[in-house]
Amino acid sequence: MSEGRKPQRPLRSNLPRGSYLGAVRAAQWLNLGIAEDDLDKPKIAIVNSSSELASCFSHLDGIAAELKQAIRAAGALPFEIRTAAPSDFITGVGARGAYMLAARDLVTNDIEVAVEGAQLDGMVCLASCDKTVPGQLMAAARLNIPTIVVACGYQPSGEYRGEHVDIEDVFVGAMHTLTGKLPVDDLIGMSRNAIRGPGVCSGLGTANSMHMVSEALGMSLPGSTPIAANSDRMFAYVRAAGKRIVQMVLDDLKPRDILTPDAFANAVMTVLAVGGSINTVKHMQAVATEGQIDVDVYGLFERYASQIPVLTAVRPVGHDTIEQLEAAGGGRAVMKRLEPWLKPGALTVTGASVADNLRDALVTDDEVVRTPERAFARQPAIVLVRGNLAPQAGIVKFGIAPDKQRSFSGRALCYSTSDAAIKAIQDGTIQPGAVVVMRGAGVCGGPAMGGGASRVVFALDGAGLSDKVAMLTDGHLSGLVCKGIVVAEVAPEAATGGPLALVEDGDTIEIDLDRRTCDLHVDEAERQRRRAVWQRPAPVNDTGWLKIYRANVGSMPQGAVLTGDKASAAPGTAEDGSPSSSARSIHGGEA
Incomplete structure (x- = not known):
């Protein structure tokens, strides 16, 4: 469209010049230096x-x-x-x-x-x-x-001591420092050079x-x-x-x-x-x-x-x-x-x-963007799992290393904050064979998935445990996380009475990426007993915008938007572990 050409169809922005709204907005825009002839563009x-x-x-x-x-x-x-x-x-x-x-x-x-x-x-x-x-x-x-x-x-990005360094390295390095793997001076040096x-x-x-x-x-x-x-x-x-x-x-x-x-x-x-x-x-x-x-x-x-x-x-x-x-x-x-x-x-x-x-697109480096016949991996780097712990899904960013373990069975160790989980890593409570459960970090419990699940993943890596333990969380992970078997965004979340809320220390959890399953090996009678006594945790950060968010956020299967079905649910779940119809509520300050 050339300068000054009139639109060929009515525009919703063009109000009648003599109308109240047309006149007052013209007055505003003319005062901003917009020429009167441009107001119809x-x-x-x-x-x-x-x-x-x-x-x-x-x-x-x-x-x-x-x-x-x-x-x-x-x-x-x-x-x-x-x-x-x-x-x-x-x-x-x-x-x-x-x-x-x-x-x-x-x-x-x-x-x-x-x-x-x-x-x-x-x-x-x-x-x-x-x-x-x-x-x-x-x-x-x-x-x-x-x-x-x-x-x-x-x-x-930049370099530090002759090696590539970017913000991911600083993030990982910060948690490695907590576990004693990386000196503080090196972390500071990395942060000075990571972003250019x-x-x-x-x-x-x-x-x-x-x-x-x-x-x-x-x-x-x-x-x-x-x-x-x-x-x-x-x-x-x-x-x-x-x-x-x-x-x-x-x-x-x-x-x-x-x-x-x-x-x-x-x-x-x-x-x-x-x-x-x-x-x-x-x-x-x-x-x-x-x-x-x-x-x-x-x-x-x-x-x-x-x-x-x-x-x-x-x-x-x-x-x-x-x-x-x-x-x-x-x-x-x-x-x-x-x-x-x-x-x-x-x-x-x-x-x-x-x-x-x-039609005219080109691939200019066959080693960076490979043909399907020479793919880096046939197994997916992103895997969705379901099961009695994640009836609405959990997501694993697994990566492409061909020799990585694709299944894990171990005993649960449960934490409700990232700080508690990191302390357990530092004091040696978390040992090889454990399944670390970090819950209360979902869209309602966090709220908004706040809680620092990524910090725990990188701390496990810093302690040399990322390939020796597994982790489940209803929180989200940084897009830069790709360490071990970590099932994130488990839904329904623990704060709404989802199955993750019913896990206790010592329970056996099995994750299988080939079968795309994530299950708690506790009999149904015991799960029903725990469900009957479960109590909704007190809300955290329950003021201002975050309180509004918690009261209106929709469920994860809808993308956790503010215009969807409510993510909250009262105690009580269907047999598959998803919230029952009688358990749905708008929680406001009760979540």
């Missing part, structure tokens, strides 16, 4: 989570400025709006980390208030750290106005995984993920998105036209092919729930796990770097390799299909 929200608190967001203002120019050049009006800016390594300090996941839904609602309240015509979302990407995709699915998600890139510029964590953790999910869903321009922050390539995609969003508004190409069941299948296959973050499971399900799209993302992971080989070995599942993946062709190259399995007709933000977008 498409109005595009630039969704920006800029913040000086974290490297993840520190470069977004410069990107927004470039994007504004591109949108104006395409004949539209850009309006920059701000949202919460959650960064796990910064926001995770307060309330045992509960603000991290809770901020995802806050981002979604921030966007709704600004964009839907002003009735803007389209959005370009500047995606950065873990929770901004799903929060923005959830808003796009909810509002259903033309949207493009722009990945704003990964940060450059703005952007998200440089491994294939949740942020880069979700950037690639957005492209695989068709919500980002093809070839744009992963990408180095502030690179010439990134800015080229920023400008292309600014131009493209205007045409999308004119064409009325909306997220629910793109976010079809086929699109989610493509995204799930892409995550499996790269061994991405387990957090993509709940985030994709949340997007589907917000868009009222009939998709079982958990079921898609289970269906495709045995079909899709692991084609890349990027940190943390392997030793390749995110820079190598980008140079090899990135997400587009991975999808090119997956063409025999992909749903080729799925529509994308380009207005073309996945098949069209992949």
Whole structure:
């Protein structure tokens, strides 16, 4: 659309000039320096989570400025709006980390208030750290106005004592220091060198995984993920998105036209092919729930796990770097390799299909993005398990090492906080053969999955126990976690009376990744006895935003969104361990 061209269809942002609302908003915008002749142009929200608190967001203002120019050049009006800016390594300090996941839904609602309240015509979302990407995709699915998600890139890493060091190494190193494996001075040295510029964590953790999910869903321009922050390539995609969003508004190409069941299948296959973050499971399900799209993302992971080989070995599942993946062709190259399995007709933000977008795609390094015949692994790097301990599912990020043990049976040691579990590691209470149960860290109990389960995993690794014990938790794990057999996001969670709440020290627990099972070997009569005397734990961090979150969060199978069925349940469960219909309640301060 050239400068000054009139839109070919009515825009919801254009109110009658003589009306009350039309007149008062014109008065506001004219005072901001917008020319009166521009008031009828498409109005595009630039969704920006800029913040000086974290490297993840520190470069977004410069990107927004470039994007504004591109949108104006395409004949539209850009309006920059701000949202919460959650960064796990910064926001995770307060309330045992509960603000991290809770901020995802806050981002979604921030966007709704600004964009839907002003009735803007389209959005370009500047995606950065873990929770901004799903929060923005959830808003796009909810509002259903033309949207493009722009990945704003990964940060450059550094070296320490001649070895590569990034934020993952610092995270792992911090827990190794607690267990005496790493000197404090080395940890401090690593932290001084791990991050060399703005952007998200440089491994294939949740942020880069979700950037690639957005492209695989068709919500980002093809070839744009992963990408180095502030690179010439990134800015080229920023400008292309600014131009493209205007045409999308004119064409009325909306997220629910793109976010079809086929699109989610493509995204799930892409995550499996790269061994991405387990957090993509709940985030994709949340997007589907917000868009009222009939998709079982958990079921898609289970269906495709045995079909899709692991084609890349990027940190943390392997030793390749995110820079190598980008140079090899990135997400587009991975999808090119997956063409025999992909749903080729799925529509994308380009207005073309996945098949069209992949027609000229190239893989420039066969060792980084392998052919299916030369896959790094045939067994899935992400495994969903079910059983009487996880009737609604638990998730394991297992990695690709061929000689790793794939089953475990041991006696339970139960902890209700990460601090208690770490103390037990330090004093030698946790020994080889144990199954560490860390509970009370789910969406209600944490709340918002705060609780530091990842700290326990890395502490076990620091103590040399990661391949000698197993772990179960209803909390979530950092996308950088890939250590041993760790079943995370066990649902229903313990705080709502899920089966994990009934485990006692000394119980036998068996996990089998080949059979995809996770079971407690306690007879049904004893489980019923424990269920009858179980009492809901007192809520923690039960004030302010976190109290609102706990009172309204939906269940994990719905993606733990604030608009779904309530995750809480009163004592009492069905025979399969899931909450019975009589046990469901809105818990508020009682959770």
